[in-house]
Amino acid sequence: MKKITAAGLNLHYGTFHALIDVSLGIEPNKITAMIGPSGCGKSTLLRVFNRMNDAIEGVRVAGNVELDGENILAYRDDEAIDILRRKVGMVFQRPNPFPLSVFENVAFGMRIHKLARGRELEDRVAESLKAVLLWDALKDKLKRSALSLTLEQRQRLCIARLIAVTPDVILLDEPCSSLDPVATLKIEELMLELKKRYTIIIVTHNMAQAARVSDETGFMLLGRLVEFGETSRIFTAPQAKETEEYITGRYG
Amino acid sequence: MRDANLVIRNGVNVGFKAVIIVFSVAAVLPLAFILGFIAFQGISALNLDFFIHGSKPTGEVGGGILNALVGSGLLILIASLAAVPVSVVTGVYLAENRTSKLAFFVRWAVDLIQGMPSIVLGLIGYAWFVLPIARATGSGVTFSILAGGLTLALMMLPIIIKSTEETVRLIPVSLKEASIALGVPYWRTILSVVLPASLSGIVSGVLIAVGRIAGETAPLLFTVFGNYYFNADILKPSDAMPLLIFNYTMSPYDDLHRIAWGAAFVLVAFILILNIFVRLVVRRWKIRF
Amino acid sequence: MAEFHSLNSADARPAENKGGAEQAPPSFKAARGRVGRTRGRIGEILFKILLTGGGFVVLVIVAGILLSLIVNSVPSLAAFGPAFLAGTTWNPSGGEFGALPFIVGTILTAFLALFFSLPFSLSLSVLLGEYFRKGPFAALIRTMMELLAGIPSVIYGLAGTFFIVPLIQALEMGIGFVPYGVGIISASIVLAVMIIPYSASLGKEVLELVPEELKEGAYSLGATRTEVVTRIMVPYSFSGIIAGITLALGRALGETIAVTMLIGNMNAIPENLFAPGQTIASLIANEFNEAGADLHRASLLELGLILFVITALITILGKYVIRKMSVGGSS
Numbered sequence: 040m041k042k043i044t045a046a047g048l049n050l051h052y053g054t055f056h057a058l059i060d061v062s063l064g065i066e067p068n069k070i071t072a073m074i075g076p077s078g079c080g081k082s083t084l085l086r087v088f089n090r091m092n093d094a095i096e097g098v099r100v101a102g103n104v105e106l107d108g109e110n111i112l113a114y115r116d117d118e119a120i121d122i123l124r125r126k127v128g129m130v131f132q133r134p135n136p137f138p139l140s141v142f143e144n145v146a147f148g149m150r151i152h153k154l155a156r157g158r159e160l161e162d163r164v165a166e167s168l169k170a171v172l173l174w175d176a177l178k179d180k181l182k183r184s185a186l187s188l189t190l191e192q193r194q195r196l197c198i199a200r201l202i203a204v205t206p207d208v209i210l211l212d213e214p215c216s217s218l219d220p221v222a223t224l225k226i227e228e229l230m231l232e233l234k235k236r237y238t239i240i241i242v243t244h245n246m247a248q249a250a251r252v253s254d255e256t257g258f259m260l261l262g263r264l265v266e267f268g269e270t271s272r273i274f275t276a277p278q279a280k281e282t283e284e285y286i287t288g289r290y291g
Numbered sequence: 292m293r294d295a296n297l298v299i300r301n302g303v304n305v306g307f308k309a310v311i312i313v314f315s316v317a318a319v320l321p322l323a324f325i326l327g328f329i330a331f332q333g334i335s336a337l338n339l340d341f342f343i344h345g346s347k348p349t350g351e352v353g354g355g356i357l358n359a360l361v362g363s364g365l366l367i368l369i370a371s372l373a374a375v376p377v378s379v380v381t382g383v384y385l386a387e388n389r390t391s392k393l394a395f396f397v398r399w400a401v402d403l404i405q406g407m408p409s410i411v412l413g414l415i416g417y418a419w420f421v422l423p424i425a426r427a428t429g430s431g432v433t434f435s436i437l438a439g440g441l442t443l444a445l446m447m448l449p450i451i452i453k454s455t456e457e458t459v460r461l462i463p464v465s466l467k468e469a470s471i472a473l474g475v476p477y478w479r480t481i482l483s484v485v486l487p488a489s490l491s492g493i494v495s496g497v498l499i500a501v502g503r504i505a506g507e508t509a510p511l512l513f514t515v516f517g518n519y520y521f522n523a524d525i526l527k528p529s530d531a532m533p534l535l536i537f538n539y540t541m542s543p544y545d546d547l548h549r550i551a552w553g554a555a556f557v558l559v560a561f562i563l564i565l566n567i568f569v570r571l572v573v574r575r576w577k578i579r580f
Numbered sequence: 581m582a583e584f585h586s587l588n589s590a591d592a593r594p595a596e597n598k599g600g601a602e603q604a605p606p607s608f609k610a611a612r613g614r615v616g617r618t619r620g621r622i623g624e625i626l627f628k629i630l631l632t633g634g635g636f637v638v639l640v641i642v643a644g645i646l647l648s649l650i651v652n653s654v655p656s657l658a659a660f661g662p663a664f665l666a667g668t669t670w671n672p673s674g675g676e677f678g679a680l681p682f683i684v685g686t687i688l689t690a691f692l693a694l695f696f697s698l699p700f701s702l703s704l705s706v707l708l709g710e711y712f713r714k715g716p717f718a719a720l721i722r723t724m725m726e727l728l729a730g731i732p733s734v735i736y737g738l739a740g741t742f743f744i745v746p747l748i749q750a751l752e753m754g755i756g757f758v759p760y761g762v763g764i765i766s767a768s769i770v771l772a773v774m775i776i777p778y779s780a781s782l783g784k785e786v787l788e789l790v791p792e793e794l795k796e797g798a799y800s801l802g803a804t805r806t807e808v809v810t811r812i813m814v815p816y817s818f819s820g821i822i823a824g825i826t827l828a829l830g831r832a833l834g835e836t837i838a839v840t841m842l843i844g845n846m847n848a849i850p851e852n853l854f855a856p857g858q859t860i861a862s863l864i865a866n867e868f869n870e871a872g873a874d875l876h877r878a879s880l881l882e883l884g885l886i887l888f889v890i891t892a893l894i895t896i897l898g899k900y901v902i903r904k905m906s907v908g909g910s911s
Contacts, residue, residue, distance in 0.1 A: 384635045415645050
């Protein structure tokens, strides 16, 4: 069964029709990349999956989006949204660690959701940091402010932060655009490691990255999902003309 | 499956917002009380007598605020005349010299003056403006409107300096460069281009400073001192609005309390109207080039 | 603006039009050269001196204030030395002057006022900095806050005299204290209302500056708004909030007239919060004009000096924290 499915998804910002009749299915434990020129709606689509669009004024969503078979658009009460946000975590373009220590950053989600305490909390912080390969570097520096880390370390920390609340799905919105090429490759390696346990959806404007890392790719243009399918096929034998033009660099 | 923790968190979330709103409203409510009662009590004291008479001997009913009005008017005039030139010049200096060492110290000095307790300024006013005049003229200690005005000028300095600096800083560099490139000398550029463009900001600063000092009492205690009789001679002591309110409130006579409320009404109305005028009118002035 | 200033710096020589001035790149110096001549140069220099002079005047004023206070306190400094600060007797006719009751009164009222004001000013900061940033409600609250800051001290004293004092009197009678009405607590309550806008507006400004992405990071983890405010926004803005509180404290320490009207004017260390007392500012306000003896005057001035130093230190501290914040970012 698909992890996430969307059917007839339409989203408006006021009068602007940002997502037009989007339908797709995300495979579990795979990396799915969404590519397309700026403003095509890929970030908007990502934010539908954890209902982060709710905070924006004047937003209207219609259609069906299911996570593990449940329509998440229908969630009305805070409780369900709270659980959704735990299941579906998000990593942002610019690393945004909290102004707290490394330990407290990772522990944040566990503390507010009361998922663990004391010894168990410490263990889970350690596990999360190990999963993002930060443990060895930081195990003696847990009390240090998160702001003292390098950009790449901060981004890993942000990933560790959401791993700690055991999500199923990790959404990454252009996670490497603030990082240099070496750091980018390291994060990509991490993603390949993480997909064994999580379903990963990544939005990127870097086509080479999409080609390197993802199993499936979706191309969006002006709010529509133009094409969606296995990555190798999309990049070697795209079916839609717009896809081909984008991939060969005619625009975007 | 209702998660107990979630219920608590949501409850806390709603409760917190409610508490914040309640406390915030409570914090600003005193304004409504103060204005309300000043209006209520003060209006009843206003009549023609109130404005055209000075103080009456204790025990006599009636009397008004004429002395205090005139005193305050003269004080504001003197203070503004003394403060504006120095403040505007300093404000321009600070705006044009962001990084110099001297400017750094000057900024700290301005902050220090701004943070000074008004009573200390009153002491300084006594030491600088009352004593010397007394020594120079050989007479006894002479309180005067002049001394009070100059002391109030000290208080106006930081306000006008800061608003002038802010306004001048906001003038686009391109405006200045255009003028310089035309061959206009720097000093002329400042005077003919930058200052007129900053006029609304500078005037707002001056008017805000006026509003500030109109109600100040402490600097006047040892400089203007107060005067039972009408006086428009700036070298002699005089009454002033805040002084009148201060003295009458602390007196035991109801009649004087009534006048104090009336004076408070006039004073607060003046300050409010001044503020509204600044916000709505002055800030909108723009000189087009 | 820095580069603009250098265009006018003294190293610009009036460009002489020797033959091929066209070879030099079209520079401002050349432009000025066409118009500038010695007269213009003198005008420039004089103008610069004028501007700098303004700055100097301000420096001189501050230095002068400090100097005047010190010089005029000398008789008292000489007579009592550091023991002045610990002395508890204030007896003008006997020539005995001790500052302690007034230092205690000043600090007590200021900190009490700060304590009372904190929940309210923090609420205002959070309300305007996060919950209601725009819209009519926010505008109303903001305007009321600004107006509160603009009301003269004597008016607060007036309102306090006729509303707070009777209330406190009734309270005192109810709980069995001497019904002074005036006293430390009345002065502190009114002082608290006066200083709320100062810490509130600075707090609001720093909270507004919290980056959206930080908040989004927390929301995406499932945090509630309260959790975002208390666990992320306030820690982020902590130094700014402290700076605002420091500024409010400075204001409270220096406040004169409202306190004079409400504190009861008793020259002794207050035995409890409901008793009357005296602050440095209210003492000076009450006694200075009647003070005949040199020592009396000098002692009052020494107290003024002490107050000046305390408030100056607090002001410097507060502004230093603000400057550090705007240069280096938060935390």
